[in-house]
Amino acid sequence: MYQNEVVESQGIRIRRRPPTGPPLHYVGPFEFRLQNEGNTPRNILEEIVWHKDKEVAQMKERKPLYSLKKALDNVPPAKDFIGALRSAHQRTGLPGLIAEVKKASPSRGILREDFNPVEIAQAYEKGGAACLSVLTDDKYFKGSYENLQAIMEAGVKCPLLLKEFIVEAWQIYYGRSKGADAVLLIASVLPDLDIKYMIKICKILGMATLVEVHDEREMDRVLAIEGVELIGINNRNLETFEVDLGITKKLLEGERGELIRQKDILVVGESGLFTPEDIAFVQEAGVKAVLVGESLIKQSDPGKAISTLFGRDVSE
Numbered sequence: 303m304y305q306n307e308v309v310e311s312q313g314i315r316i317r318r319r320p321p322t323g324p325p326l327h328y329v330g331p332f333e334f335r336l337q338n339e340g341n342t343p344r345n346i347l348e349e350i351v352w353h354k355d356k357e358v359a360q361m362k363e364r365k366p367l368y369s370l371k372k373a374l375d376n377v378p379p380a381k382d383f384i385g386a387l388r389s390a391h392q393r394t395g396l397p398g399l400i401a402e403v404k405k406a407s408p409s410r411g412i413l414r415e416d417f418n419p420v421e422i423a424q425a426y427e428k429g430g431a432a433c434l435s436v437l438t439d440d441k442y443f444k445g446s447y448e449n450l451q452a453i454m455e456a457g458v459k460c461p462l463l464l465k466e467f468i469v470e471a472w473q474i475y476y477g478r479s480k481g482a483d484a485v486l487l488i489a490s491v492l493p494d495l496d497i498k499y500m501i502k503i504c505k506i507l508g509m510a511t512l513v514e515v516h517d518e519r520e521m522d523r524v525l526a527i528e529g530v531e532l533i534g535i536n537n538r539n540l541e542t543f544e545v546d547l548g549i550t551k552k553l554l555e556g557e558r559g560e561l562i563r564q565k566d567i568l569v570v571g572e573s574g575l576f577t578p579e580d581i582a583f584v585q586e587a588g589v590k591a592v593l594v595g596e597s598l599i600k601q602s603d604p605g606k607a608i609s610t611l612f613g614r615d616v617s618e
């Protein structure tokens with residue numbers, strides 16, 4: 303069994319996972335174990351998360367939390383991410399759109415050569431996106447925090463989602479300092495306690511959290527966490543890259559769907575959405591918002607592509 307290492311950092315003793323080792327995976331209530339005892343990641347998600355651990359450790363050395371404090375005071379207050387999705391849904395009768403600024407992905411390679419994040423963000427906004435998602439991972443998605451900051455500074459009005467592999471709260475503060483209004487938390491990467499703690503931090507910072515699930519077990523875990531208002535169902539399995547829109551339907555059926563309605567949780571259908579039929583399918587399953595990257599970013603005018611995706615003009 304693996305022991306948390308205690309380290310000295312900036313005069314404070316903290317416990318952390320060794321930056322080079324495999325991370326802890328959640329396997330059940332109050333029970334953690336090391337799924338992979340070896341030194342080779344078994345799938346792409348594991349590889350990304352191991353790398354992220356090292357990357358964050360280095361970034362923290364350069365910008366410790368206390369030095370971010372000033373930057374936080376200089377950034378405009380967080381915008382209402384969930385409110386923007388709800389009002390888009392009310393205005394159009396279609397799912398509110400989170401349009402993703404994504405240059406590449408490990409499953410698809412480069413999606414767009416001519417990539418100007420600010421122009422793309424502005425085109426999305428003009429085309430009727432309610433919110434934007436900005437990938438900040440460099441190694442696997444060719445994204446950056448500079449892109450996020452540039453979009454914020456360009457005065458884009460859509461609230462911005464920090465699309466990162468969050469492994470530590472430090473990343474949330476850093477993202478806020480670069481203009482993020484909401485944060486993605488991936489349930490397969492984080493234990494429940496971390497999700498709880500990070501939701502609290504986000505609330506304090508005025509940010510929303512989009513908690514992402516991919517199977518029944520993750521959905522049940524997340525539904526048991528207090529304070530969850532926005533859940534994303536990823537149709538793509540991050541370990542195999544397989545996409546199946548049926549996942550959204552399956553996770554919203556029966557008692558789970560009932561509980562979600564009772565709790566007034568907004569559900570986002572994520573990944574693999576290409577046609578008005580796809581949108582109708584996930585809407586029928588119960589989503590009130592969608593997260594779309596590839597099918598928009600590959601078109602020469604990503605803003606106009608929004609009308610094609612929805613089958614009609616959704617701009618104001």
Ligand SMILES: O=P(O)(O)OC[C@@H](O)[C@@H](O)c1c[nH]c2ccccc12
Pocket residue numbers: 402404466514536572573574575593594595596597
């Ligand atoms: O490009 P697509 O298939 O439309 O997918 C967008 C978005 O859902 C996807 O980028 C995504 C969803 N969850 C993630 C977690 C990490 C990285 C990427 C993702």
